[in-house]
Amino acid sequence: MNKIKIITDSTTDLSKEIYDKYDIEVLPLFVTIGDKTYEDFHEINAEKLYKLVAETNSFPKTAAVTPMKLEQTFQKYIDQGYDILFTSVGSKLSMTFNNAKIAAGNVTKNRVFLVDSNNLSSGTSLLIFKMIKYIKEGFSAEEVAKKVQKLTSxxxxxxxxxxxxxxxxxxxxxxxxxxxxxxxxxxxxxxxxxxxxxxxxxxxxxxxxxxxxxxxxxxxxxxxxxxxxxxxxxxxxxxxxxxxxxxxxxxxxxxxxxxxxxxxxxxxxxxxxxxxxxxxx
Known part of the structure; x- marks a missing residue:
């Protein structure tokens, strides 16, 4: 059975310490304020967001992780011998998950397993913690994805x-x-x-x-x-x-x-x- 890599997006709102502890790859969504765009989690947090809104009097806009970035990340870990578990903000709330489906279709088949969280913020992280638990129990990436998808409701x-x-x-x-x-x-x-x-x-x-x-x-x-x-x-x-x-x-x-x-x-x-x-x- 292949190694398993959990990949998620920045809306899961966990700390860097938790992401690092469980070796989770975090892909940023984007926040645009005025004429400048920032990577969520890496370049901007809530404190900076509210400060910039006050300074610029501009309401922020957000954008999803792109299919290209997702495809590149998936392929990188596939090339390293991983099967991939991916979850993100839910498909009804952002294009990120739908972009992940596009990306998964462009890489090696049966190596990327997607879970639509139907959720946001640490609601998605609840599912990530279950992924971590099931991986430790010895389930394959495909088995984990099926088990976790059933928990979203x-x-x-x-x-x-x-x-x-x-x-x-x-x-x-x-x-x-x-x-x-x-x-x-x-x-x-x-x-x-x-x-x-x-x-x-x-x-x-x-x-x-x-x-x-x-x-x-x-x-x-x-x-x-x-x-x-x-x-x-x-x-x-x-x-x-x-x-x-x-x-x-x-x-x-x-x-x-x-x-x-x-x-x-x-x-x-x-x-x-x-x-x-x-x-x-």
Missing amino acids: NAKVQFAINTLEYLHKGGRCSGTTKFIGSALRLKPIIRVCDGGMIVAKKPVGFKRALGALLEDARSDLDIIDQDVVFVTHSLNEKDANYLKDELIKMGLKNIIITCAGAVISTHCGEKCIGILYLVKE
Whole structure:
């Protein structure tokens, strides 16, 4: 059986330390602000993003990993004797996954195995951690891909949004237009559903929004897969630590705080924060 290489994109919002620990190749999406384009993760993070937006008064735009870059990366590792597991932001939210399908068709057959996460941010990373687990258990790349694809619908991924501006202008979530600007104290809970994003709840005030995230986790407590739980935020470390502490009080143990990168922050805005986990089959 060939060696296995996990390749993903920068929207998975893990730290460099985690990527390095598990030898994961990270391909950047792109963020354009004004007339300059940056590689997500490598050249720009959330802090730099918001600073540039304030300085330029330009709203950022994002772009997918290109088919050429994906093809080159796939072939490089195939030439080194690897089978490849690839996952990224979901196919309904970015062209990256569809570009990966094009790239996979242009390299050696039966060496690249794709998993459509139907998700974003560390929701995709939940699946990466399962890939790592199954590889350690001795499954082939093809077997891992099939097993992980079946888990995508088990991901519970939702975020509390502090500012509606980025979410609305980014155009990735239906249901925000009708209350943008008319209810500034609403701090909606955005949930990933069927590969897209919906407004799940509309708490008034951010404190209540955090409470809504915790209440949902408490309701799911008996069915949460405790291999890993993520708390992911965009420049909101204080609330991230608060959520982590509350989850620990519930009895959850393996909780990792991660920072949303520039691409995810472009669509969710500053202080956005979420709790992300898999539920048991």
